[in-house]
Amino acid sequence: MRYVLILGCLMITSCLSVPDGVVPVKNFELDRYLGRWYEIARLDHSFERDLEAVSANYSLKDDGGIKVINSGINTETGLQEQAEGRAYFVEDSTLGHFKVSFFGPFFGSYVIFELDQQDYQYAFVAGNTTNYLWLLARTPEVSDDLMNHFRSSAEELGFNLEDLILVKH
Numbered sequence: 001m002r003y004v005l006i007l008g009c010l011m012i013t014s015c016l017s018v019p020d021g022v023v024p025v026k027n028f029e030l031d032r033y034l035g036r037w038y039e040i041a042r043l044d045h046s047f048e049r050d051l052e053a054v055s056a057n058y059s060l061k062d063d064g065g066i067k068v069i070n071s072g073i074n075t076e077t078g079l080q081e082q083a084e085g086r087a088y089f090v091e092d093s094t095l096g097h098f099k100v101s102f103f104g105p106f107f108g109s110y111v112i113f114e115l116d117q118q119d120y121q122y123a124f125v126a127g128n129t130t131n132y133l134w135l136l137a138r139t140p141e142v143s144d145d146l147m148n149h150f151r152s153s154a155e156e157l158g159f160n161l162e163d164l165i166l167v168k169h
Contacts, residue, residue: 016090016099016109019130021157024097025115030066032120033096033112034058037136039072039167040122041150043159045132047083047102050075052168056136061086068100096123108132114153124150130159140169 018024039054048054051072059067068085085102087110089095096112109128116122122142125134135142135150151161 015107015128017128018097018109018111019126019128019157022111022113022126024095025112025117026095027117028094028096028112028115029120030093033115033123034060034066035138037123037138038140038169039134040137040140040142041133041135041147041167042165043131043133043161044163044165048072051081054167058087064088066098068102070102113157122146124153126157126159130157133159133164 054072099107114124
């Protein structure tokens with residue numbers, strides 16, 4: 001029984017970890033981050049497969065957490081899909097590192113490792129490993145300069161961008 005408990009704790013901790021070299025942004029201001037973000041690019045994973053026109057909306061919950069509504073259009077069915085989740089700071093509220101859950105008690109890491117500190121117009125986000133990566137923006141399109149910067153930063157941190165998906169809006 002004790003080994004199961006230890007294994008469970010290790011699994012939960014690893015899901016909230018940060019990939020090597022990735023550092024959550026400091027001086028994070030949640031109020032400025034709330035609202036709608038468009039997914040510009042992502043690495044492929046099963047829970048967003050076949051989705052385009054993807055966006056996320058972040059708002060405050062009564063318990064101090066963040067309500068997350070992700071939505072997109074399924075290219076196979078043409079129907080809009082939506083998932084509701086919740087997020088909480090992992091450590092300090094001035095660090096861009098959250099634990100996010102869309103599936104019951106299971107949480108994953110959401111690490112903002114670059115953010116337009118002046119206007120909060122774009123964010124580079126990682127999960128707990130280099131298999132999870134997103135470029136989010138307040139608009140459905142970004143400049144070539146920003147896209148090149150995103151690619152360069154992600155590659156330097158060890159993300160494999162061979163299968164990077166550029167999301168259509």
